[in-house]
Amino acid sequence: MKTIHGHWNDDPSAVTLIDAHHHLWDLKRGRLPWLRGPVEPHFFLGDYSPLKRDYLPDDYRRDAAKHNVLMTVHCEAEWDRDDQVGETRWLIDIANTSDRLPGAIVAHAWFHTPNAEEIIARQASFPMVRGIRSKPITSLTPDTRPDRVAGTMQDPAWLKGFALLEKYGLSWDLRVPMWHLVEAAGVARQFPRTPIILNHTGFPWDRSEDGLATWRRAMEAIARCPNVHLKVSEFGLRDQPWDYASNRRIVRDAIAIFGIERCVFATNFPVAGLRVDYDTLVRAVRRMIDDFSAENQARFFWKNAAAFYRLTI
DSSP: OOOTTSSOOOOTTOOEEEEEEEOOBOGGGOOOHHHHSSOOTTOTTSOOGGGOSOBOHHHHHHHTTTSEEEEEEEEOOOOOGGGTTHHHHHHHHHHHHTTSSSSEEEEOOOSSSTTHHHHHHHHHTSTTEEEEEOOOOOOSSTTOOOSOSTTSTTOHHHHHHHTHHHHTTOEEEEOOOGGGHHHHHHHHHHOTTSOEEESGGGOOOOOSHHHHHHHHHHHHHHHTSTTEEEEEOOOOOTTOOOOHHHHHHHHHHHHHHHOGGGEEEOOOBTGGGGTSOHHHHHHHHHHHTTTSOHHHHHIIIIIHHHHHTTOOO
């Protein structure tokens, strides 16, 4: 098999993987308001000033150099929402000049806007696009409610737009705080033929015993929907160091809830790099599952991602 580096790393400790969720950006393009303007106060990891730099295929390859990355899936990176297809075009140009890095795209389209079908159809017309990530309006805390219905998962216009994913053969990358997972499970039940993949291990931000119990109940609720898969990724916490023991507990619980057959590894680089370097992350997660069979480790690190995103390796 070929890797993104064009050669095979023979180090026996190297992990063979598909990175099912990462980002690229070029700040000279001027299409990333969150990276070019002031730091947003509610970002889940806190101050993200170190991300305000270009992150391109060569940067990714340097980060991933110690492992055998077969392919990557780029997830939309908050490109200017007035130019939703622009990021897709840029990524295709990047892939054509960087030996298929990325190899597939999760693009953006709003579901609740009047032009939802136009944008979804345009995104679906690109063969590299496998799915859509469209973040619904959510609340900042478990104890508050969104300040409007438009754009939430209760919005009839949002649900009408969501229904287009099945029509165009696209999956949905689901990214919401843990306290919205029961609500998201209702969407998954309503659209059982739409493949859904939950981002970032359901965001277990509260690591207290009560917080973890609440997270597990929410994860169990959405895992009961057979069309929902899980990205085991992004264990970073706001203003806290990356902790192996705490994160191992999250990984093991998540896999137990979803089953190894529905779990997909992803790095969320460069964002995860605010807390941990690429090599440490990959080796730590491999150590967390080192008692799994070789086949189940392969399924977790690359085979499940290839199946979900319809990748040819």
